[in-house]
Amino acid sequence: MSPTKMPTERTVTLKDVAEHAGVSPMTVSRALNKPATVSETLRARIGASVESLGYVQNLVAGALASAGSNVIPVIVPSLSNSVFVEVIAGIQDVAQAAGYQLMLGNTEYDLDREYGAVSTFLGWSPPGMIIAGMRHLDRTRNLLKRWGKPVVEMMEYGTQAIDMNVGLSHYKAGETMATHLVTQGYREIVFIGCRIQADYRAAQRYKGMDRILARHGLHRREPISYDGPSNWALGGDALMDVLEATPKVDAIFFANDDLAVGAILRAQREGVAVPKRVAIAGFNGLGLADLVQPGLTTIMSPRLEIGRVAARQLLDRFAGHTPAKRRVDVSFQLQVRGST
Amino acid sequence: MSPTKMPTERTVTLKDVAEHAGVSPMTVSRALNKPATVSETLRARIGASVESLGYVQNLVAGALASAGSNVIPVIVPSLSNSVFVEVIAGIQDVAQAAGYQLMLGNTEYDLDREYGAVSTFLGWSPPGMIIAGMRHLDRTRNLLKRWGKPVVEMMEYGTQAIDMNVGLSHYKAGETMATHLVTQGYREIVFIGCRIQADYRAAQRYKGMDRILARHGLHRREPISYDGPSNWALGGDALMDVLEATPKVDAIFFANDDLAVGAILRAQREGVAVPKRVAIAGFNGLGLADLVQPGLTTIMSPRLEIGRVAARQLLDRFAGHTPAKRRVDVSFQLQVRGST
DNA sequence: GCCAGAAATGATAGCGCAATCATTTTTATG
């Protein structure tokens, strides 16, 4: 682990600072962590010593001694989906301002890797944890429950939360969009996404849609799922594929806006009339959805908000408060635009 | 720091596992960290004990005892710019596979906050660090140099690296794009970005462009800078603003593709002919740049690649190798499309 | 079977800090 071991001068420790300032180590520790409890005189002297010795607190030792770090692990299934990035940015906003560091785990939609990440992160004695989704391996759930510290499951709103929960119902979102499409008169609707077997939130949107189609006695199709992470170009390809394979499709509900926007741009380029030939709908409410032509009908999900709320729920608990709600439904909003 | 302190059962420690398995703690430690050095019999027995007790390694203690953690801090100036996210994803790819955790710091383009982040992160005894950019406060540079462990400065390619460096020359990128625009016959060129005073990489692209304009004796303009993070909608607004304020502008070099794509979409919507009325160019090479109409002329920067290389440079050094090159110019590529 | 060398295991010590309680100094009060 140690790189080219040069004859590095010994690291400066608390003790060194203490000696330099002529006080006890404990006083230095306090001056650094709870300045209010140290007299102004000493605080200044210690500050000067810290400065002149170039002392950097060893947070590892601090975390061990006090049995707790200020690191908050955040576990997400993907970084290539812009949604998670925005959520992370929201968490960062709040957490960093409160003096917490984020540690990032990426599971690539693999529940075993998720377990690994959780279990590794627990080893950092974090004061709490944020994890995307509510579907985990049993042992993951058990581990977190036994752990007993605050845990926020985000992105999805559900009843079986391990501890706290912030998100929205993807099933309802699917229902909402499908209802809209059916109301508009579309009859041959298909759902297109990526890694749907793993991305069960997308799958739930599909199921919500499917239920509505069933209720209206419409043609129900299996979702179309592509491998690999979603990206803009893929949406366009998917559009062309489905139009060729299933010409009578008159509406597509994409699993996310990245795909849907890609499809609209491609349609424009290929001269496919949207929504006349085929309607296109997405999910997320990316800023871009409003800029393409026609505007993309989508479901707005408050991504930054989810992140911020998740972080605040944790911070509340750290502070000893019981948060107003253990479960927050941030809800969503259907945004109808030209594409349907 | 401790939340509602319930009468939690004592944490399971190495010692507990050792007793349960009837071996010494040291053997358990070895079985966990260097399995090859422990006999198969004991390894199995210890594994069983770990399982049945639900033991989770305390990485904090481990890091303290061995004076080194497996956490790699990554410091970026922003998370709202998709570029950094992609770079982070690249780092994650490589680092997580090698068993390292990423710790995320966001400076919001503030060099003081950068110093704070660096100094906090050093407290986690990381084996190395990755930081965006080459422009830092003197004390930040000094801190990192004195630290002596591997540091990668990324995004930008330059000569004054603290240690290792992966990136590209933004100045040259600016020159390249400007040369292209001038060659195409554009004469009234303006640079538009966000937070240019802070985002000095964007500023360097501007300077590169400015030099070319000067050389050709063309009208040189101050860059136009908007406050706050860049986003798609802003690009469109900026386009309309500049066309109204300075009608004779015939080409815009946007600081990034997010803005440029927004501008193209807006132009389309408002009936502004691109590139006839005004040419539009960007920087980054987002996938989207190829999908809009007309396609966006841009400079492709290998973002994932930068992240991967940065991570690999670190890992190489951890392994004791001297990396082939301390400084890697990943270069860039001018991608000419319809928008110019 | 005996022994040298290798492999496996164990005992000890300490990483750098903060919790805790003991002690000293300061402040407020009558």
Added chain:
DNA sequence: CATAAAAATGATTGCGCTATCATTTCTGGC
């Protein structure tokens, strides 16, 4: 001014683990 209470400071101890060195057990060659 004496004294109790509060504030500031210090001494001790241990967080859970691994580096290091000491010891034991296993190997193979003769």
